Amino acid sequence: MSQFTISVLPGDGIGPEVVREALLILEQVAKNFQHTFTFNYGKVGGVAVDETGTPLPQETVELCKNSHAVLLGAVGGPKWDQETPERRPEAGLLGIRKALKLYANLRPVTLFESLIHASPLKREVVLDTDILIVRELTGGIYFGSPRERRQGRDGLEVIDTLHYTEKEMERIIRKGFDVAQGRKKKLTSVDKANVLESSRLWRETANRVAKEYPDVQLDHMLVDNAAMQLVRNPRQFDVIVTENMFGDILSDEASMLTGSLGMLPSASLGVGGPGLYEPIHGSAPDIAGKNVANPLATILSAAMLLRHSLGLEEEAASVERAVDLALEEGYRTQDIGSEWERLLGTAQMGEVVRSYLRSPIKS
Ligand SMILES: NC(=O)c1ccc[n+]([C@@H]2O[C@H](COP(=O)([O-])OP(=O)(O)OC[C@H]3O[C@@H](n4cnc5c(N)ncnc54)[C@H](O)[C@@H]3O)[C@@H](O)[C@H]2O)c1
Ligand SMILES: CC(C)[C@H](C(=O)O)[C@@H](O)C(=O)O
Numbered sequence: 001m002s003q004f005t006i007s008v009l010p011g012d013g014i015g016p017e018v019v020r021e022a023l024l025i026l027e028q029v030a031k032n033f034q035h036t037f038t039f040n041y042g043k044v045g046g047v048a049v050d051e052t053g054t055p056l057p058q059e060t061v062e063l064c065k066n067s068h069a070v071l072l073g074a075v076g077g078p079k080w081d082q083e084t085p086e087r088r089p090e091a092g093l094l095g096i097r098k099a100l101k102l103y104a105n106l107r108p109v110t111l112f113e114s115l116i117h118a119s120p121l122k123r124e125v126v127l128d129t130d131i132l133i134v135r136e137l138t139g140g141i142y143f144g145s146p147r148e149r150r151q152g153r154d155g156l157e158v159i160d161t162l163h164y165t166e167k168e169m170e171r172i173i174r175k176g177f178d179v180a181q182g183r184k185k186k187l188t189s190v191d192k193a194n195v196l197e198s199s200r201l202w203r204e205t206a207n208r209v210a211k212e213y214p215d216v217q218l219d220h221m222l223v224d225n226a227a228m229q230l231v232r233n234p235r236q237f238d239v240i241v242t243e244n245m246f247g248d249i250l251s252d253e254a255s256m257l258t259g260s261l262g263m264l265p266s267a268s269l270g271v272g273g274p275g276l277y278e279p280i281h282g283s284a285p286d287i288a289g290k291n292v293a294n295p296l297a298t299i300l301s302a303a304m305l306l307r308h309s310l311g312l313e314e315e316a317a318s319v320e321r322a323v324d325l326a327l328e329e330g331y332r333t334q335d336i337g338s339e340w341e342r343l344l345g346t347a348q349m350g351e352v353v354r355s356y357l358r359s360p361i362k363s
């Protein structure tokens with residue numbers, strides 16, 4: 001029996017709907033395995049802007065720092081599209097990642113076998129998809145300075161800066177090698193070394209670090225080719241390591257190998273502090289408030305939270321197994337289903353998954 005404190009940041013749009021289901025799952029897990037989880041709610045994103053004037057109140061940062069892990073829904077929406085950069089909901093998400101120093105974003109792209117027909121891609125292509133995208137999360141063009149919009153001689157001009165230190169590259173590449181060692185020992189480093197100086201240093205760094213991991217096969221791939229290879233032959237990939245923006249784009253693309261963006265969870269890890277767990281999708285304003293969003297990405301993120309931040313492997317596996325069983329039985333939300341399958345709403349899908357959760361197996 002253990003006690004853990006989890007910060008909960010539901011955010012905007014479908015965020016609160018999918019987080020609710022993940023929390024009900026965690027509560028059931030706590031009961032089944034006799035743990036005590038204390039959930040502390042905080043505000044981030046548009047709701048925080050509306051209530052406090054900033055997308056990341058200091059109170060939220062403190063709350064997260066004083067917890068074992070953070071569960072986040074999603075931020076953003078058209079309501080805040082005209083806000084200044086500092087008041088945009090997305091700045092809250094980038095801010096909490098930075099404040100917690102969460103440089104390593106793990107995005108597993110794993111196909112549940114029963115969803116093989118949910119992908120728009122052919123069965124032969126998606127079969128056995130099991131990729132781990134390791135995305136750098138606190139550097140690159142997302143955080144570069146200067147960033148500005150100014151009046152130039154020919155009208156407006158803008159600057160975004162792509163900045164990385166060699167150290168930042170090295171630690172994420174090392175993470176890629178480390179996780180590859182626990183998998184099929186194949187690491188694909190994705191860059192744009194034919195154009196970008198940052199990518200040239202990235203490639204040099206990957207080659208240097210590779211010498212310490214002789215058991216891992218390292219390949220380099222240009223990002224445009226990687227985007228194509230992901231849908232041509234995803235089985236060639238084991239672990240992909242890449243910088244912030246490439247990882248963002250490739251992971252949304254890769255989600256379709258598993259049937260839907262609503263299936264992909266993520267873990268953002270730093271150096272010892274609390275990890276942050278969130279689905280890779282956004283606030284989906286087009287379906288918010290309709291009880292149709294797929295909660296599985298968030299439920300699977302809760303499983304990652306149990307595994308990576310709380311060290312509860314059996315509990316995590318029980319959640320993943322419950323998701324698998326629900327899908328095996330044909331239960332579907334609309335994004336992964338067809339009329340002839342058992343189409344459920346967000347809350348109903350959560351309920352079905354809960355019904356498949358099992359208590360520990362006593363030996
Ligand atoms: N981590 C985050 O908080 C995050 C991630 C991405 C986008 N966003 C923000 O979300 C807002 C909307 O962005 P977007 O529309 O480009 O991306 P999105 O991920 O919110 O939605 C893209 C498409 O996928 C669908 N979708 C997303 N999640 C789903 C789910 N769980 N179940 C079923 N369908 C799902 C949506 O309905 C939409 O059609 C923007 O403000 C953006 O900045 C936030
Ligand atoms: C909302 C946005 C800032 C965010 C990102 O680009 O990191 C999102 O797309 C994600 O993938 O988590």
Ligand SMILES: [Mg+2]
Pocket residue numbers: 248249252280
């Ligand atoms: Mg994204």
